[in-house]
Amino acid sequence: MSDPTNEPIRILVIEDEESIRIPLVDALEDEGFCVLSAADGPAGLEIGLREDPDLILLDLMLPGIDGFEVLRQLRKDRVTTPVVILSARGEEWDRVQGLELGADDYVVKPFSMREVLLRVRAQLARAGGSTPGLGEAPRTLRFGDVVVDLAGYTLTRAGATATLSRRELELLAFFVEHVGEVFRRDQLLDRVWGRDSASGPRTVDTHVLKLRKRIEADPERPKHLITVRNVGYKFIP
Ligand code: CA
Numbered sequence: 346m347s348d349p350t351n352e353p354i355r356i357l358v359i360e361d362e363e364s365i366r367i368p369l370v371d372a373l374e375d376e377g378f379c380v381l382s383a384a385d386g387p388a389g390l391e392i393g394l395r396e397d398p399d400l401i402l403l404d405l406m407l408p409g410i411d412g413f414e415v416l417r418q419l420r421k422d423r424v425t426t427p428v429v430i431l432s433a434r435g436e437e438w439d440r441v442q443g444l445e446l447g448a449d450d451y452v453v454k455p456f457s458m459r460e461v462l463l464r465v466r467a468q469l470a471r472a473g474g475s476t477p478g479l480g481e482a483p484r485t486l487r488f489g490d491v492v493v494d495l496a497g498y499t500l501t502r503a504g505a506t507a508t509l510s511r512r513e514l515e516l517l518a519f520f521v522e523h524v525g526e527v528f529r530r531d532q533l534l535d536r537v538w539g540r541d542s543a544s545g546p547r548t549v550d551t552h553v554l555k556l557r558k559r560i561e562a563d564p565e566r567p568k569h570l571i572t573v574r575n576v577g578y579k580f581i582p
Contacts, residue, residue, distance in 0.1 A: 357398040359389030361407050372458040386410030401428045420447040421554035427468040428516040451565050455537040459515040486521050500559050516552050520580035529577040
């Protein structure tokens with residue numbers, strides 16, 4: 346494992362589908378990770394063994410050698426890098442087999458970038474690394490008089506605690522990580538819901554309205570989740 350204080354954390358993405366690999370690589374790079382990628386099993390295995398990345402995101406259905414075999418070979422070579430499996434919804438695979446082979450976690454496609462980043466951070470924290478930008482994987486978010494417990498999915502403001510849905514939590518966490526940046530609805534859908542999501546812009550609006558009720562003193566005159574006219578939304582702590 347590279348020294349987290351001096352070198353960027355390196356993540357290897359092994360995924361043959363460009364429509365998944367490219368946005369995943371982009372999102373990870375945006376978060377400050379150094380990203381290596383491979384589009385088939387043999388290349389992924391070779392890079393994994395040669396570069397000793399800090400974490401591997403591994404698709405299962407791959408040309409050349411499938412993900413299970415890549416994982417088996419890595420572990421046979423005593424590579425202890427955390428491996429997060431990317432599995433397709435409805436794809437026949439045995440979670441037990443994956444875990445027995447030494448996978449550390451899995452995400453089911455279609456996934457949101459936020460979801461993958463949460464898993465990546467969790468694995469890196471477990472492996473003893475730190476994550477760029479946020480330091481240690483945070484368990485709470487704080488802004489104004491709001492405290493969000495990421496593990497418990499709860500939000501406390503003005504003495505009242507509410508439970509957030511996973512999407513509400515992911516959307517809020519995304520805004521908190523991108524203070525002051527303006528996002529269009531389609532960008533939020535891509536980054537939080539995932540590119541393959543069937544949800545539309547109205548879904549974003551609905552979630553923003555729900556979050557405002559939780560975090561704003563006056564949801565009609567928001568001070569945190571601000572509408573940018575004709576563009577989208579931005580977050581001010
Ligand atoms: Ca595949």
